[in-house]
Amino acid sequence: DSGVTQTPKHLITATGQRVTLRCSPRSGDLSVYWYQQSLDQGLQFLIQYYNGEERAKGNILERFSAQQFPDLHSELNLSSLELGDSALYFCASSVGAAGGHGETQYFGPGTRLLVL
Amino acid sequence: DQQVKQNSPSLSVQEGRISILNCDYTNSMFDYFLWYKKYPAEGPTFLISISSIKDKNEDGRFTVFLNKSAKHLSLHIVPSQPGDSAVYFCAATFFGNEKLTFGTGTRLTIIP
Numbered sequence: 309d310s311g312v313t314q315t316p317k318h319l320i321t322a323t324g325q326r327v328t329l330r331c332s333p334r335s336g337d338l339s340v341y342w343y344q345q346s347l348d349q350g351l352q353f354l355i356q357y358y359n360g361e362e363r364a365k366g367n368i369l370e371r372f373s374a375q376q377f378p379d380l381h382s383e384l385n386l387s388s389l390e391l392g393d394s395a396l397y398f399c400a401s402s403v404g405a406a407g408g409h410g411e412t413q414y415f416g417p418g419t420r421l422l423v424l
Numbered sequence: 425d426q427q428v429k430q431n432s433p434s435l436s437v438q439e440g441r442i443s444i445l446n447c448d449y450t451n452s453m454f455d456y457f458l459w460y461k462k463y464p465a466e467g468p469t470f471l472i473s474i475s476s477i478k479d480k481n482e483d484g485r486f487t488v489f490l491n492k493s494a495k496h497l498s499l500h501i502v503p504s505q506p507g508d509s510a511v512y513f514c515a516a517t518f519f520g521n522e523k524l525t526f527g528t529g530t531r532l533t534i535i536p
Contacts, residue, residue: 310467310469312467341523343526348433348528349528350428350430350513350525350526350527350528350529351468351513351515351524351526352526353523353524353525356522356523363522364521364522364523366523398467398468400467405522406522409455409456409517409518409519409520409521409522410456410473410475412470413470413524414467414470415460415467415468415469416467417465417466417467418467
């Protein structure tokens with residue numbers, strides 16, 4: 309158990325809909341990262357928040373947005389969903405802002421999103 | 425543009441033998457490399473890392489080798505155990521870059 313929790317575990321929805329994925333980081337961790345893993349793909353970095361502020365942005369679509377709240381939990385909002393958005397979405401957390409450089413990211417179990 | 429490549433989607437190894445997982449990268453700025461292990465229905469778990477100032481890092485049964493001139497790294501697991509059966513992801517980053525760039529993973533199966 310990494311200490312990072314994600315809800316829900318599974319989500320099935322229809323095209324055009326909007327969903328919210330939730331992540332609670334490990335106690336004491338200030339950074340939250342979101343990754344998308346599509347079928348047979350590696351994890352693609354979407355976005356990082358550090359202590360409530362956006363820190364780094366990756367290949368995140370404009371239809372997607374995220375935020376980190378004062379209690380440090382984070383939400384990833386996916387809107388106008390398309391079939392291609394079906395994927396595993398992972399959240400990770402770390403103590404500081406350095407990302408993977410010398411700092412371990414701890415991953416949650418993921419949310420599996422299926423868009424029909 | 426796949427900057428980190430794991431060209432073997434799967435690998436089967438007999439229990440007790442050596443498992444060698446390979447990873448290639450194209451971005452010369454990468455100076456820190458990591459291996460993550462993933463079991464089904466779980467998130468990736470950090471396994472071992474190596475900085476570009478080293479060419480080898482060892483942690484128990486796991487050793488990572490880095491060949492900067494070839495832009496290649498490998499993970500050696502000796503001896504392989506059934507619990508090592510998982511998907512292994514190689515990842516890379518560089519100082520000042522907060523994100524990790526992952527490969528597509530190699531599924532390792534240890535045969536008892």
